[in-house]
Amino acid sequence: MSHLIDVQDLRVSYHSGGRVTEAVRGVSFHLQPGETLAIVGESGSGKTTVASALLGLLPTTARIDGGRLAVAGQDISHASERSKQRLRGRVVGLVPQDPMVSLNPTLSIGKQIGESLLLRHGKRYPGLDADVLELLEQVGIDNPALRAGQYPHELSGGMRQRVLIAIALAGEPQLIIADEPTSALDVTVQKRILDHLEQLVRARGIALVIITHDLGVAADRADRVLVMRQGEVVESGIAREVFSAPSHAYTRDLLAAAPAFGATPKPVPVETRGAAPLLEFDAVGKRFALPRGQHFQALQDLSLAVYPGQTLAIVGESGSGKSTSLRIALGLEQPSSGRVRFAGQEIGGLGWKQFRPLRQRMQLVQQNPFAALDPRFSVYQSVVEPLVSFGLLKGRELEQAARQLMEQVQLPASYLDRLPRELSGGQRQRVAIARALALKPDLLLLDEPVSALDVSVQAQILDLLRELQAELGVAYVLVSHDLAVVASLAHQVVVLKQGQVVEQGEARQVLEQPRERYTRELLEAVPGRRLAVA
Amino acid sequence: MTVLQRLIPVAGDAAPWRPRRRLQRLFDQAGPLLRRPGFVVALILVLFTLVAALAPWLFTQVDPYATQPSAKLLPPSALHWFGTDELGRDLYTRVLYGARLSVEAALLAVGLALLSGLGLGIVSGFIGGRVDAVIMRIVDVLLALPGLLLALAIVTAIGFGTIPVAIAVGVGIIPGFARTTRAEVLRIKTLPYVEAARLGGASWTSTLLRHVLPNAWGPVAVLATLDIGAAILATAGLSFLGFGAEPPAAEWGTLIANGRHFLITAPWVSLLPGLFLVLVVFSLNHIARTFEEIQR
Numbered sequence: 060m061s062h063l064i065d066v067q068d069l070r071v072s073y074h075s076g077g078r079v080t081e082a083v084r085g086v087s088f089h090l091q092p093g094e095t096l097a098i099v100g101e102s103g104s105g106k107t108t109v110a111s112a113l114l115g116l117l118p119t120t121a122r123i124d125g126g127r128l129a130v131a132g133q134d135i136s137h138a139s140e141r142s143k144q145r146l147r148g149r150v151v152g153l154v155p156q157d158p159m160v161s162l163n164p165t166l167s168i169g170k171q172i173g174e175s176l177l178l179r180h181g182k183r184y185p186g187l188d189a190d191v192l193e194l195l196e197q198v199g200i201d202n203p204a205l206r207a208g209q210y211p212h213e214l215s216g217g218m219r220q221r222v223l224i225a226i227a228l229a230g231e232p233q234l235i236i237a238d239e240p241t242s243a244l245d246v247t248v249q250k251r252i253l254d255h256l257e258q259l260v261r262a263r264g265i266a267l268v269i270i271t272h273d274l275g276v277a278a279d280r281a282d283r284v285l286v287m288r289q290g291e292v293v294e295s296g297i298a299r300e301v302f303s304a305p306s307h308a309y310t311r312d313l314l315a316a317a318p319a320f321g322a323t324p325k326p327v328p329v330e331t332r333g334a335a336p337l338l339e340f341d342a343v344g345k346r347f348a349l350p351r352g353q354h355f356q357a358l359q360d361l362s363l364a365v366y367p368g369q370t371l372a373i374v375g376e377s378g379s380g381k382s383t384s385l386r387i388a389l390g391l392e393q394p395s396s397g398r399v400r401f402a403g404q405e406i407g408g409l410g411w412k413q414f415r416p417l418r419q420r421m422q423l424v425q426q427n428p429f430a431a432l433d434p435r436f437s438v439y440q441s442v443v444e445p446l447v448s449f450g451l452l453k454g455r456e457l458e459q460a461a462r463q464l465m466e467q468v469q470l471p472a473s474y475l476d477r478l479p480r481e482l483s484g485g486q487r488q489r490v491a492i493a494r495a496l497a498l499k500p501d502l503l504l505l506d507e508p509v510s511a512l513d514v515s516v517q518a519q520i521l522d523l524l525r526e527l528q529a530e531l532g533v534a535y536v537l538v539s540h541d542l543a544v545v546a547s548l549a550h551q552v553v554v555l556k557q558g559q560v561v562e563q564g565e566a567r568q569v570l571e572q573p574r575e576r577y578t579r580e581l582l583e584a585v586p587g588r589r590l591a592v593a
Numbered sequence: 594m595t596v597l598q599r600l601i602p603v604a605g606d607a608a609p610w611r612p613r614r615r616l617q618r619l620f621d622q623a624g625p626l627l628r629r630p631g632f633v634v635a636l637i638l639v640l641f642t643l644v645a646a647l648a649p650w651l652f653t654q655v656d657p658y659a660t661q662p663s664a665k666l667l668p669p670s671a672l673h674w675f676g677t678d679e680l681g682r683d684l685y686t687r688v689l690y691g692a693r694l695s696v697e698a699a700l701l702a703v704g705l706a707l708l709s710g711l712g713l714g715i716v717s718g719f720i721g722g723r724v725d726a727v728i729m730r731i732v733d734v735l736l737a738l739p740g741l742l743l744a745l746a747i748v749t750a751i752g753f754g755t756i757p758v759a760i761a762v763g764v765g766i767i768p769g770f771a772r773t774t775r776a777e778v779l780r781i782k783t784l785p786y787v788e789a790a791r792l793g794g795a796s797w798t799s800t801l802l803r804h805v806l807p808n809a810w811g812p813v814a815v816l817a818t819l820d821i822g823a824a825i826l827a828t829a830g831l832s833f834l835g836f837g838a839e840p841p842a843a844e845w846g847t848l849i850a851n852g853r854h855f856l857i858t859a860p861w862v863s864l865l866p867g868l869f870l871v872l873v874v875f876s877l878n879h880i881a882r883t884f885e886e887i888q889r
Contacts, residue, residue, distance in 0.1 A: 389792060415794055418792060418794045419794070422792065422793070423789065425785045425788070426785075430784055430785045431786055431789055432786055433786045433804050433808065434808070435807050435808060444790060444795070448793050448799065449794045491789070494789065497793075498793070
């Protein structure tokens with residue numbers, strides 16, 4: 060048989076505490092050498108379980124209940140650990156999900172690449188150093204001789220991901236499995252890395268399996284796709300055909316939910332003429348002092364104005380100063396130069412006590428809904444916390460307010476009794492939004508509100524935010540690196556790069572007719588463009 | 594959640610929602626614990642010891658000080674479960690009455706260490722800067738001295754007896770509590786939900802009491818349970834060496850010390866109180882480990 064991977068009717072279940080969860084139910088697919096397959100699905104769809112099964116790395120609680128799982132002609136569904144180990148590295152390589160934690164912080168990256176070379180070629184491999192440098196060069200790392208001696212903490216996220224790719228390549232595998240290879244990275248870095256991986260794989264004739272929840276990535280990179288849902292294959296076929304003419308309702312829904320694909324809902328237009336700006340930045344700059352008398356200019360000459368009921372988006376990659384500008388607006392950082400006004404009041408030099416009354420009118424929704432709620436607080440306690448802190452309501456009124464807030468974020472009132480760990484990511488983010496709305500603020504600061512969520516959940520949260528704005532007339536400042544998210548919510552856009560404003564203006568104009576090259580680059584990096592253009 | 598279920602149905606409860614009571618939540622959490630047999634056995638033994646410490650007369654009718662020369666050094670039997678000592682006193686009764694002094698000393702020691710350790714750790718982790726540096730250097734000095742040696746020095750300085758021994762042992766285990774609390778406070782201080790509470794208008798004091806302390810509490814509570822065992826051992830050790838309770842009073846350490854003259858002829862005089870002590874410490878360790886496991 061010439062298939063590199065041949066999976067037939069694979070069934071995997073997890074057994075823990077007497078409970079059985081079927082994670083993969085009758086999945087079949089195959090892969091030819093040199094082909095690229097994308098497995099797409101939301102969290103819990105079983106896509107990572109399939110990948111672990113291919114690598115023979117299923118956790119001990121998992122059991123393969125049936126089916127055939129052949130890699131390079133060898134059935135590994137019930138193979139011994141030794142024979143699976145022989146496959147790993149040499150036949151199947153893995154590019155793990157999170158480059159921040161996937162490298163050993165106590166070994167230089169040269170050593171870590173060398174490790175897998177030694178596994179491949181034996182202990183006394185003479186060409187070790189030369190091969191390490193060659194691999195580093197191949198994955199696009201400049202100055203390999205210097206980099207090989209550096210430790211993971213000295214490299215950026217993108218570079219670490221490249222090192223992980225080099226490690227996977229070192230074993231000269233016939234197949235690379237990339238598990239969400241770029242979801243932790245900026246869009247432009249993501250594009251460069253995926254371009255590079257694609258190129259390397261093509262040049263060496265390696266087959267590639269990309270596990271992703273991002274339909275855009277799948278559409279751009281894969282020859283064939285496999286859409287999974289609750290452990291079952293919903294749809295599979297040639298990527299272009301599946302995405303241009305999806306046959307299953309679920310795929311259509313996924314496509315509709317993905318912000319990158321065509322039918323993005325537009326923000327509700329708001330009339331701002333004659334209104335006074337709610338939040339105003341006037342040539343704001345921020346310098347951080349570094350050791351040895353140096354300075355780091357995090358933000359330079361940022362001027363912006365947010366009007367009531369309107370959304371202003373600040374776009375940029377990590378390190379562009381977009382979070383710093385939010386922290387300045389919240390009074391968590393003091394600006395080094397320039398002026399910040401909220402509702403006409405200067406807030407630049409205010410102390411914590413003087414700022415406190417303003418907090419009733421300005422609230423924050425944080426990036427990571429998994430850490431934004433106190434794990435010991437019930438949803439009720441979390442939601443009403445600001446009301447309790449300001450001593451606004453008591454007893455029955457408080458419960459009434461909690462019920463109303465839950466209705467606003469479209470969660471059932473019975474959820475008020477739950478603890479955060481009993482909620483999904485999207486539900487937690489709804490709770491965080493409810494908490495921010497408790498004080499009925501005029502301005503909501505949204506720090507990457509959907510970047511930690513699945514694509515379809517992202518769409519739901521964005522819909523909710525749009526509805527809340529129309530209903531309550533709240534103004535938003537949205538910080539995001541994802542232009543698709545920005546397009547669906549923002550009236551005005553500010554593009555930041557390394558603390559400087561690149562472009563600024565009406566959302567429609569900036570996103571549809573960008574004047575600056577950097578903005579165009581950002582737009583091109585949004586996954587799914589290839590398909591949209593085609 | 595799938596896209597199809599985009600509109601989450603708002604539950605049409607007939608009765609309006611009310612907050613769930615705290616007690617009810619506690620029961621929900623305790624349920625799975627009581628299904629672990631090892632944990633239950635350990636818990637029963639520890640509870641038995643605690644009750645015996647409070648009211649030893651519930652479990653025995655004999656006077657712990659009543660000597661009976663005719664029945665000296667008897668091996669364990671139905672009448673004397675742990676046998677008798679060289680003066681004919683019932684050992685089982687003496688172990689139960691001894692629990693009072695031992696447990697009292699251990700709780701006092703851990704309580705002292707817990708309070709001062711928590712205080713130091715919170716101040717140190719929350720204020721930071723120079724205050725942190727000074728407190729942590731003092732803690733480092735305490736850590737550098739072996740616990741038993743430090744306790745010996747303190748007991749020699751402040752005098753003999755159960756309470757001085759407890760204080761001495763307590764001071765020795767302060768550093769562990771201070772370090773653990775500080776590490777937890779430092780970790781939690783930077784978490785988004787603490788920032789969210791601050792931005793929601795909460796003061797530092799209420800943030801500390803409502804968010805930081807309850808979340809820092811877990812590992813510290815585990816350490817406390819673990820250290821009760823260690824404190825019982827340490828107080829027993831000190832009273833074995835003769836720093837503890839005065840002779841007629843029963844205390845686990847003195848009981849074991851007494852029996853060492855008869856190890857060959859009547860080993861139970863030392864071994865059975867020793868075994869009981871070991872079981873209690875094991876149980877406490879097991880409980881602490883279970884708590885640690887469920888926190889993860």
